Amino acid sequence: MVAVEKGPQRTCVTCRQTKDKKQLVRYVVAPGGAVLVDYLQRLPGRGAYTCIDKQCLLDAVKRNSFQRCFKCQVLPVDPLELAQQLTQAIEKKITSLIGMARKSRQFIAGSNGVIEALKSGSSLALVIIATDISASIAKKIEGLALRGPVEMACLFDKQTMGKLLGKEERSVIAIQTGLLADSLLNELHRYRQLVREN
Numbered sequence: 001m002v003a004v005e006k007g008p009q010r011t012c013v014t015c016r017q018t019k020d021k022k023q024l025v026r027y028v029v030a031p032g033g034a035v036l037v038d039y040l041q042r043l044p045g046r047g048a049y050t051c052i053d054k055q056c057l058l059d060a061v062k063r064n065s066f067q068r069c070f071k072c073q074v075l076p077v078d079p080l081e082l083a084q085q086l087t088q089a090i091e092k093k094i095t096s097l098i099g100m101a102r103k104s105r106q107f108i109a110g111s112n113g114v115i116e117a118l119k120s121g122s123s124l125a126l127v128i129i130a131t132d133i134s135a136s137i138a139k140k141i142e143g144l145a146l147r148g149p150v151e152m153a154c155l156f157d158k159q160t161m162g163k164l165l166g167k168e169e170r171s172v173i174a175i176q177t178g179l180l181a182d183s184l185l186n187e188l189h190r191y192r193q194l195v196r197e198n
């Protein structure tokens with residue numbers, strides 16, 4: 001029998017579910033006593049964990065779970081500020097994954113290129129359109145992506161998207177299937193869960 005390899009397990013301080021710690025958010029206390037999101041799980045010191053779920057985060061604050069868990073003086077926590085830290089951390093991770101995709105050349109930038117790739121049935125995992133893309137191009141791409149089906153997301157404005165790629169404004173990018181795309185989809189899923197619950 002092959003043992004399924006399991007990563008280290010941690011428990012959400014709110015709902016008490018035990019999960020692989022990569023499936024949870026880690027929090028630490030800064031030297032001044034502020035609770036911080038440690039999204040990459042690399043900061044030193046004792047950590048507390050919640051699910052990547054806004055309700056678990058908010059309830060942890062409401063029930064003073066952080067104070068109890070850290071066993072030290074913790075500054076009052078603003079739950080919305082903490083949720084925002086988490087959202088920003090995920091955005092940053094998405095940004096860095098797009099940067100990696102660009103370097104590995106697993107991506108296509110620009111509406112013409114992406115439309116071509118969608119039409120030719122190229123193995124795309126994800127299409128990201130800018131928040132300020134023209135409505136007609138968005139509609140065209142949506143139609144093609146739906147046929148794929150290829151997952152779509154609407155994130156960042158054209159200028160930010162261009163900056164991520166070291167280029168002028170970009171309204172569409174697509175990422176080819178692969179490990180990078182899988183990580184990106186995972187982060188996007190987390191991001192959507194958080195933002196939807198706002």
Ligand SMILES: [Zn+2]
Pocket residue numbers: 012013014015016017050051053056
């Ligand atoms: Zn939970």
